[in-house]
Amino acid sequence: MVRRMRRLVTAVAGGLVVAVLSLGLAGPAKAAPKPPLAGVDITGEGLAEPLRLRADTHPVHVVAIIDQVNFLGRTGQATGPKAAALGPKYTIVVLAGEEPKQTYDLYPKAVGGPRVYRPAKQPGARKATAGWFLGRLSMSETLRTAGVPLERQLDTVSGGVGGGERVIPEDSLNPAKDIDEALAELQRLLLLNVAVMLVITAGLAGIALLIRRRTR
CATH class of the missing domain: 1.20.5 (Single alpha-helices involved in coiled-coils or other helix-helix interfaces)
Structure with missing residues (x-):
């Protein structure tokens, strides 16, 4: 039963990678016959070295992290909050297998709620439409449970978009x-x-x- 659940979550993680690639980048998506093994790398404040999560060893965390960016549209706001209001930044790189596909900057402690920034320059020769987006309320807790050194938040609502300090x-x-x-x-x-x-x-x-x- 445990093996079946692990295989199911791993398949979901692979599917989320395909969804992120199809929604996040400005160019047309290329359908893959079989989703590659998903993974995410996280760097940022308080992390001495990148936090490397793979679907075969951390399937739940990989799915949760990718879920923080898989809802983004093709265009976002051109400008975001002032630098002083953003708080700590955590950069995540979404991988298919071991190949970097997309990168995002996450600000779980931004004033007014979590924020996501998608840079125009993506791994390899890929390009995206740069923009700022409201993040999910669960961003801080999702990063914390994955291993990012953030304080625990007990008064945020799981899921949803926008807001993130105190509901x-x-x-x-x-x-x-x-x-x-x-x-x-x-x-x-x-x-x-x-x-x-x-x-x-x-x-x-x-x-x-x-x-x-x-x-x-």
Whole structure:
């Protein structure tokens, strides 16, 4: 059973490599009769040497890493966040067998959420349309579990695109503040209702007095 699951995950990893090649590059995709063994190399802050993951030894991690870039469209934003807001950079190289096919820069701690940058220059003679993309919320945890030295995040949502620091704002985690704000809002609403009632009552009293004078 374990061998069958490993073979299945390895096949999925190979399929993801083909999907990345077909979606990520600007040129037309070439169909392969059989997906080659997938792999990823990761370099970046805190890694003394490249982190080499292969589908035959780390199938789950390879699939998860490739999933961080296999949704990118052909064009992204021309400009990204300022350098000071990007945080640590991790470059991943997607391989088919041992041949590098694509490269991406991942910023899991970027302000406003994870970011992915696809450079125009790709391995070999390949070229792509350069662009910035919103990354998946799971980017930081995916990299961490694969071996990248990042702090654990417990308040991000798995999957999805965009955002990546805290899904629920810090202020919304204070119930006492929420109650005080609700009571203050209720008080303002009651005062407004009382003011409206007073205006209506004064108007009706004025009309009644006017009618009474005319009927005398």
